[in-house]
Amino acid sequence: MKGRHTFVLAVTTLVIFSGYAALFIAPDEKTMHEIQRIFYYHVPSAISAFIAFFVVFIGSAAFLVTRDEKWDILAVSAAEVGVACSSIVLITGPIWARPVWGIWWTWDARLTSTFVLWLLYISYLILRGLLEDPRRRASLSAIFGIFAFLDVPLVYLSNRLWRTQHPQPVVLGGQNSGLAPGMGQVLLICFVAIACVMIVVLMDRYQLGRLARECEQLRYEVESRTMDSQSASRGAR
Amino acid sequence: MTTARAASILLAKELRLEFRTRELLNSTIIFALVVIVLFSFAFNPTAEDSRRYGPGLLWIAFLFAGSLMLNPSFAREQANETLDALRMAPISSFAILLGKMLANFVFLSLSELILVPAFSVFYNVSLSGITGRLILVLVLGTMGLVITGTVFSAVSAHARMRELLLPLLLLPILAPQLIAAVEATASLLTEQPALDRTWVAFLAGFDIVFLTAAWLLCDYLVEE
């Protein structure tokens, strides 16, 4: 417990520092000036979402192989965290696009891909909600989780290929934009900060999932013992 | 008994069942036609517009019709628990899955056989000279739809609200396939039709990736 508190404290400090860095230390961008600073949260969130979805894949595959429920809990926790990170990307994108391009949405490769992935993993969570039997829920959502992650590179690739044929306004840090030296370092700091926040949230959600599962097991135990004693007393009569 | 032989026996069974009732085929074709007609009200196509919107319209019609058609696929086996009978037989679980995939592929292809000419008539798009290449694109795209769709129909067969769930699971996964199929079709419907190799390779790659995944995961899909 104490380790976790220290870690959270460290992460909080890092987040505050990264905010300061993004706002004040990073160099001013030539054309877009202040609004460009959203970049320091937009891009790291996208990368963190991708990492989270990779964890869903690992959890799903590990569950199918080992049948140990903790992997299933890891998968659903990572899916929720990934959806949260993707939501940040989808919100910061328009916030940037509106002042710069005058439109709320651009169908650029990264934003579109993130939108598809967001939908994909929301579907994963909806699927879980609609499957009632816990064992089946874990196996079937693991299968979907694996398919979903296999789709991720295909989504990015297809969007990138499509964009080269139908050029769209680019949101923040496309292929052609260069990074001034100061920017790269601030980006790294922000990425580490966001990744750490993601890890903290993931670990907490995972713990929560484990505890919920344990409660469920205990409830089953009690129920089956009650059923046992009921049938025993019926038998004795 | 090899997987291929078992799958072909199951395919024959599916075909026999479907051609006796024809419920799936009829509904799928009519639904796709409805989508095509509705689009014409929404977009008021001229010949030039048809070339631009046509491919997207066609593939969206297939996607919607296909995802509605795929549900009954595994639901049919729940009636007298015939899926148990198949699982008890000395055949691999991939044979069961493959039999369903092949059947779905046949049904969807039959629908396309009617819909593509209908589309070319309603939207004044000429298909001469590109038929062979168009068939290639249609086959690869349909395979992607059928492979993922059959897997997800097995996944959603046990869930509540499965009629709504299947399209919800399927459409995001198929987004790359849709992009590729539409672009490949569009490049065939231009003034100078050409087969876009990149997109065709993408379609094939998509099919290979998900067929392999289905093969590796089939035991978990079919088990109780």
Next chain:
Amino acid sequence: MANSSTQLGITFDRVEKRFGALLALRGISLEIHAGEFVALLGHNGAGKTTLLRIAALLMNPSAGRVSFSGCSEDPIAAKQLIGMVGHSTLLYDELSAAENLHLFAHLYGLDDVSARVQSALTSCGLASRAGSLVRTYSRGMRQRLAIARALLHGPRLLLLDEPAAGLDRQGLAWFGATLARLRDDGCTVLMSTHARNESLELATRAVSITAGRVEHDSGPAGDPRPLLDALRAEA
């Protein structure tokens, strides 16, 4: 294809099965030798159906294992030799009786399919209605066809879950005669029932299951009659 000399035995080793809150089987250990005719007794919900489904390799136990003697470890080889009559008919309603049997004959890799199907239909008395869809059959006829389907590939281990349910008098007679013939042939039978049933006369062993555990077992060499009589007394 199994010949009559193949003998199949089945062993349950500390088999458990959990469905969420419910622990359906709590450590069943049972060794059934080839050729035994075991009557599986117990109330509804005792776990008989679950045990049979695990034996049919339709589901895996949550703990413990099932093994077969007389055939290889490969589950597909075992499935070739197992036949099951369950709660559902396992038949396609929109196919005819003949088409259903043809399908399963092909799936089990049998040769001379037409002749086998014809003889199976004649034996269970459905030859005259062979071309009608199963949808049009009465309950008794469907049950007869379900049994014929299970026996089609000459299984050496027969798993029966309330097989007589729904059979009419003619069907019962046919079923009893068939079972007797199979037992004499050395087929291993595991039949679950919770009510009085004439086929129980054929049993060589009785095992009663209560709340997922084996309560009484007359054993491979013992006399099943006391347990069977107790069952009759309840009915």
